Amino acid sequence: MNYLAGAGFALGAFNQSAMRVSPENFRAALGRWASGVTVVTARFKQGAHGMTASSLVSVSLSPALISVCMAKDARTLEWMTASQAFAVNVLSSEQESLSRHFSSAETDRDRLKDVAFGELSTGSPVLDGAAVVLDCRMHAMHPAGDHVLCIGEVVQTRVSDKAPLLFYRGEYRRLDPKV
Secondary structure, three states, rough: OOOOOOOOOOOOOOHHHHOOOOOHHHHHOOOOOOOOOOEEEEOOOOOOEEEEEEOOOOOOOOOOOOEEEEEOOOOEEEEHHHOEEEEEEEOOOOHHHHHHHHOOOOOOOOOOOOOOOOEEEOOOOEOOOEEEEEEEEEEEEEOOOOOOEEEEEEEEEOOOOOOOEEEEEEEEOOOOOOO
């Protein structure tokens, strides 16, 4: 389908099946995109959960909206859906160990046990020492392939002067001094 034709763009016909890319090639291509590292957290009833994610995108300034993509089977997504709130913790360059902790495959354990955190407006856990925290109420959710695009309305922020942790070509990186 030509989604841009109505917006004044002229697109030629194309064969969608010929445009498929393998998951491995797609991952390798996007691995060339340097991104910040976040931990998305949510609280529901008496528990809390979190997971490492790198899909943070600014959506709108007014209202302040961001998006994160969560795997459909992610436990954190269940908690985000139930609570209708979440926090995005942009990790600082000193928090590589936290990223590894929250990206482990051990989904049944309490990932926030022994991790220093507090709360902001929504009650979602916010990690101590994060470079930036975005506390969000769920604005919308959209299925997208094997993930769900979660759009959050940012209701509170916490910003520090700390440098962010980066991820590039499958490795953690840090910012070089200004060039």
